[in-house]
Structures are given as C-alpha cells and as structure tokens.
Amino acid sequence: MTDKHRFHVIHGTPTLDTSAEQVRKRVRAMPKPAYMVQCHRCGGREVIETKTGVMMKNGKPVGGTKQLLCVGCLLKGERVLLV
Template identity: 70%
Template sequence: MPEKSKFHVIAGTPPPATQLEEVRKIVRAMPKPASMLQCHRCGGREIMETKIGALLKNGKVSGGTKQYLCASCFLKGERVLLK
C-alpha cells in the first residue's frame, strides 16, 4: 500500500498590504507606451540584456540566446524574464 503524501497544495495568500506593495500597484497601473517593456512583478522599466550559451571564438563572443531581465528584480536576487 503506497504511503499518503505528507505535502499538499494550499491556496496562496495575497501579498501583505504594505506601503511598498501599494506603490508597486500604482507603478504597474501607470500609463506607458505600448512598445515599452515593463516588469510584471515590480513594475520597473529598467532591463538588462543577457546571452545564454554564448561561445568565445577568436576573442569575440558569438551565438547565444538573448533574454531580457528586469534590472530591479535582478538586484534583489530574482531572475524575472521580460518578453
């Protein structure tokens, strides 16, 4: 007889109603040009371009897949991809 799992999924709780979270909601709701990238988590508009799997050929970087990360979240240790 298989053992019953000790872990189960619970409903998540919303983020705490702190002053910082209120500011984030305001920033996310601010109007912006349609073509501007904005982080869905913090609302920041600063981005970094990274390359995954780049190779070094004759002293130059070549290849790799470009990805855009939120700079604000990256400074906090989070890796948030922007599309």
C-alpha cells in the same frame, strides 16, 4: 491505492500591504505606451540585455541568445525575463 491524494493545494499568505507594495500596485496599474517594456512582476521599466549560451571562438565571444532582464527584480535576486 488509497483515496487520499499525495499532494494538495494550500493557499499561502497574501503579501503584506506595506507602503512599498502599494507603490508597486500603483505603478503596475498605470497606463504605459504599447511600445514600452515593463516588468510584469514589479512594474519596473529598467532592463539589462544579457546573452546566454555564448561560446568562445578564436578568443572572441560568438553566438548566444539575447534576453531582457528586469533590473529591479535582479537586484532582489530574482531572474525575471521580459519579452
């Protein structure tokens, strides 16, 4: 074996400090009620309830696991689960 590691950590470029990113930072930092759901990535508070693993039985959907997805992130093509 060699002393060189196959993998190494790089520090990627930070996100651009655009006006939109400044708004996101401000929204994420705002206080919110403890009972309100908020996205940890974008700070949005709109959600969609989806079901995964639904099966069809006699022509009707049965079962599945409910999950909450952030609408703002979903519109950008990211699937962010909220708990």
